[in-house]
């Protein structure tokens with residue numbers, strides 16, 4: 151076989167393109183592609199296999215094998231050399247195919263006569279679509295140039311497959327984004343939603359794959375890369391030095407944008423006949439295929455950076471922005487690699503659900519999704535490559551699962567589940583204006599946790615009696631600069647207005663630990679959860695806390711104000727914080743501003759130490775709110791962010807309940823109001839236990855108010871209290887089984 155030259159590849163590509171411009175049925179086109187490729191490469195066989203489903207490849211066109219085998223011969227992923235190419239997502243090149251491990255003889259194709267084999271994956275942006283193979287009778291190894299040339303053809307086929315050029319009829323191939331896919335991710339916000347995909351970053355559509363003039367294309371690429379470099383330098387210049395992580399990402403972008411290797415590969419692709427954008431995408435696809443195989447998280451992140459960079463370059467080359475002119479579906483489910491909190495807030499409550507390929511349970515986007523009460527599933531592999539705008543999608547936020555293009559049976563089962571939940575919601579809604587009054591007559595106060603204005607509409611709809619915890623740091627977290635005092639005043643005033651006279655317990659800034667603000671300098675700490683956080687920062691560097699206290703007083707404009715301080719570990723910390731507040735009150739009075747008609751100051755009890763503070767502390771505070779999330783992590787020495795230990799210790803563990811009883815008793819003795827505002831307050835069985843040991847107020851996510859109220863109304867708290875006492879006397883480790891048995895006896 152003659153050595154292939156650059157011009158051969160160009161000719162081949164051009165012939166392929168011409169072939170494609172003739173309107174003909176898909177199968178005919180495929181047949182022509184294999185014929186042209188075989189001719190051009192001087193081989194006996196060229197065959198194309200496409201995925202029929204995620205596990206099965208089907209021979210879809212061939213030149214050289216028996217034509218009767220087309221659409222008959224099928225292979226499992228990993229089966230035979232073709233299956234091996236698909237599984238490894240990289241070329242297999244051998245001079246002696248029958249001797250190669252994994253070779254499988256397929257008599258129907260007549261392939262025994264062909265000795266040499268070269269197969270390359272057909273893939274688009276990391277999605278495996280099929281395998282393209284050439285074979286010849288003579289035993290020969292294919293050159294690097296030939297491998298490269300065949301990869302370029304495979305890329306063109308991938309693009310065409312994506313555009314639906316081949317099978318516009320009802321035949322479905324995995325490649326064509328038509329088959330159902332079930333993708334497992336991680337729950338970040340519970341709830342179910344049905345709707346249509348709305349891609350946050352719509353794909354860049356490439357229509358010209360082949361170039362007429364490689365010199366001109368090379369110039370286009372160079373020009374675009376130049377613009378890309380300038381844009382990254384500009385980003386770097388404006389990023390500032392504070393956000394180290396952002397800086398690092400941009401530095402990596404910069405490194406890639408100046409990478410000779412990347413550039414050289416794309417230039418090579420163009421010389422072989424691809425257009426500049428097709429060349430960018432070919433390298434992007436190859437990088438995505440590598441991404442799937444890299445086990446190291448750091449390297450994976452870097453490959454993601456390269457992927458982002460390729461997208462930027464594609465947008466420069468094609469001039470396509472995010473705006474594609476597509477109209478948002480009626481029931482949009484946002485699909486994105488990742489999204490910032492500000493962008494998510496902009497979409498707001500229009501969204502039915504959100505699915506992210508990355509993300510983190512504690513991320514700012516998650517905080518916003520929770521505030522908006524939108525089901526959110528994160529860490530969903532391949533979702534941005536699998537989903538197309540408009541695809542039917544079911545989001546099971548509770549199970550952390552996504553059904554893409556589900557079939558009818560899945561959809562109807564899902565709808566049944568949603569209907570059941572809607573019924574339960576109706577039941578809860580009917581309890582909205584009723585008290586959480588247990589059968590014994592005790593009434594528990596149910597409040598809600600909030601942190602953004604977006605939360606406030608839930609106050610009325612949930613039936614909560616107050617905002618028991620307003621996490622003020624969220625406003626600081628979701629923006630990229632420090633809010634000004636006027637911003638704070640406006641925000642707090644809006645919160646109080648929206649609460650319409652119901653109490654709001656504002657918690658002062660709780661930063662540090664998992665809550666990091668990009669614009670604030672922070673020391674690197676070995677163990678930030680037990681480090682310089684929350685009130686500790688406020689007392690040591692009082693500037694921001696003072697500004698916040700002033701803003702709260704001004705926002706109250708004479709209305710009642712309730713302030714609570716986070717992570718108070720000692721009585722003196724509370725006294726100092728309270729004095730700061732009093733000084734600000736005096737100052738505001740001197741400035742002639744209206745003072746709150748009533749002022750309450752409380753402490754969050756989040757460290758065991760505060761439970762044993764002197765009696766005078768309990769007398770000084772107006773109220774105590776148990777921050778169960780932190781208290782539990784410190785009580786059991788189990789990091790709340792660490793998946794390995796997070797769920798290891800039960801809230802209904804008898805030691806913990808006994809400890810909580812100490813706090814209840816001390817508050818009872820000193821007549822101090824006590825509430826509990828950790829996540830456990832929103833779990834009905836746990837909430838019942840907390841109420842049973844004498845905690846009279848529980849603050850939780852708005853969606854939990856209904857279920858908790860419903861259970862409390864059916865229970866008798868004296869019985870719960872006796873049950874816990876019995877478990878304690880018997881020396882059991884946890885009260886959960888006994889409590890679950892008890893709950894099972896309660897009538898709906």
Ligand code: PEP
Nearest residue numbers: 777778779780827828829
């Ligand atoms: C807690 O620790 O229980 C709490 C309510 O505060 P956060 O979850 O914001 O730390």
Ligand code: MG
Nearest residue numbers: 756777779780
């Ligand atoms: Mg806390």
